[in-house]
Amino acid sequence: MRKLDLLTPAEAMAKLSGALDAAGFGIAHGVQATEVIPTAQACHRVLARDVVSPIPMPEFRRSTVDGYAVRADATPGTLSVIGEVRMGEVASFAIRHGEAALVHTGGNLPEGADAVVMLEDAVSLTPDDRQPMQAVEGAPPSVTQQEQRKIQTGRRLAPGENVIQQGEDVRAGEVVVCAGMRLREQEIGGLLALGITQVEVVRKPRVALIASGDELVPAEAETRPGQVRNINAPMLAALVARNGGEPLDFGILPDARAAFEQAAQRAMREADMVIFMAGSSVGERDFVPDVVNAMGKPGILAHGILFRPGKPTLFALCDGKPVFGLPGNPISALVTGMLFAMPTLWRIQGVRNPPQPRFTRAVLAREVKSPRDLEHWFPVRLEEGAAPAPHEHPMPSAEPISTKSNLIFGLVRADGIACAPIGVDRLAAGTEIQVRMFD
């Protein structure tokens, strides 16, 4: 690879992003197919269309407390308790000046009432002894008792006090969740609250995972000397699955051009995104660049980036399908998959709120040497309890892990990766760094 031609990772991602823009991929873009699924099953799926509320929420005026529904202009004063509004029901009566009705938290406010006196603020005057009754500690009196009862409140209530108005949360006709939202628990709850039990979401993009190498055998196979197991496909499959995609395992290609060409054709038919693992460098086994350029337009956008681990990474867009050529070394494949392929997988889902990586500040425990011309990400282990918290904590120490890019256990021993940017040839011990934590 000619170094002068190489893009930085940010430049390569920007170039891919521009090509995706040109191909019509934006937020909530409408390029991908959609499907309708139960709202309750839609956590972390991407909403395909704006959802408009068919009703106001709440649907009726509700009390926010246990207490007495009253007319605010009748407070302070003594009020006659004329009944109770049971949960799930509406009152058969209206509240007039001087009247009150027992209501429960979340219960319907009767006609005429415009405020609720909290139980704690009401002194119950029983008809027999007129003794103040402790309303808070015990259970409120039954309706039969209440019908004979009066309460006294010393507080002047404002209209609307302890009341949620109809439509206070959502108005009918309001856009409540926008297309492109990756749905969280609260969206699921909000949509269900409106009675929206089905949602149209972006279909999970299918991601072709194409490993290659005459030395590879399936992970479940026995190895002969010289053979190694294919671990990139299952690692990337797990990564794709938890980033909203549907992995399609294409198995292991031999180092033969015809096999790559066939796999590429099948991937263009069956997949929405393609990831080659190995074969993107410039050796005799590296068929990916030529094959990708025949897969569609605009083709290769970056071949080789100023990045470690994973300098031979290839970025392409072929007839609307992002194509990555990741290195065959497992650490390189996993790190480039995380940093470049997964954001792209979210991008083609048209997402507004993709998941963000978590960074933790740490102090580098040992010097790290870095190639000055590359953006270099190296694995680190954090040496103290490093849970970030709302308040400041002492920073953990980040121990760099010596490894080579094909020794996957270097990442097994790591809590995250940290970056020495281009132009930096060493990070001194004691440098404050940001560690991108593994999920």
Add this chain to the structure above:
Amino acid sequence: MRKLDLLTPAEAMAKLSGALDAAGFGIAHGVQATEVIPTAQACHRVLARDVVSPIPMPEFRRSTVDGYAVRADATPGTLSVIGEVRMGEVASFAIRHGEAALVHTGGNLPEGADAVVMLEDAVSLTPDDRQPMQAVEGAPPSVTQQEQRKIQTGRRLAPGENVIQQGEDVRAGEVVVCAGMRLREQEIGGLLALGITQVEVVRKPRVALIASGDELVPAEAETRPGQVRNINAPMLAALVARNGGEPLDFGILPDARAAFEQAAQRAMREADMVIFMAGSSVGERDFVPDVVNAMGKPGILAHGILFRPGKPTLFALCDGKPVFGLPGNPISALVTGMLFAMPTLWRIQGVRNPPQPRFTRAVLAREVKSPRDLEHWFPVRLEEGAAPAPHEHPMPSAEPISTKSNLIFGLVRADGIACAPIGVDRLAAGTEIQVRMFD
């Protein structure tokens, strides 16, 4: 509730944690049942037992580059190329002093060789014209050609240069992944590399989700006036599912003690953890405290916490099963579920590396008033692109969202929640805060 008796959230969690310790729940505790599943399907599952490597990794000495396997003590010098080691095979020959063999990245190193000259560092001297050949740009020559060929290298190699030794990543017999690890992509890859295609993981804890309220109807039902849809159960089910649990939806209980008692008995039979939604306060419909105290020992650990939203939250441990009484208000149920129930769900999986929340620094856009005696979490929306990055960025502005705890769309509009600690009665506009981001 008597305020003086209430615990802070941290105290309540510590008390629950102590009770779980006493009940034998530690990291990799062996209390929960386990199951054996395919390694490739085990992402984010918790490993039940230490895994020891049956083999060294790599299994054989490998080249890290495309080049020529040589004896380091024969460099610099001119070397006879005696063959090629094809990928997936072992050499049928050994390398003697003065000899070399073509090897590929990841390929097996022949006997006798102890270093690899990179293709770029070798000048190929062809037998016919002895002209230096550009090895980098074109494909390497075929074996037949090589057998006639000599190469020249000007570099003195160190023994081991460009070689990965057998067992350099992992030694046979080494513990490679510890019990209690929540498996990430790299553990899946590492285990599969060792031929470990099945793993014993902690069985997903079953979490009983028990909603209650005469006003509630299932989310898919039509509502009559006064009724509301049960959204807490589907929200908590989604939360449980993505925190390693298996939600068991117990439906909606009427406000009747017998229904609570029956549900509690069933939950103790079928579930590993129990979440009541509503019914944990002190009103007449609040059967949870009494029922929970009959569910097992030690019973209730905290009833009511110095916390908003969710002061009536109840923490218990009943015969080895954590039991939570969460408030019925959806915002309270979801926030207390996230902050208290989910860490406990990970805890009973015996996990060493639970997922951590992501915090983002932000500047509060408006003053927030807060009850001085409560730890108060309020929803905020971030107003700028707030992607944390390895280098410093301007902080986003956090706009507090006015809401009430039963208006779920207050959280739909939010990016995260921020905390006003106990003892603070206002956070001024401009205060730097840490926002706990929703996933």
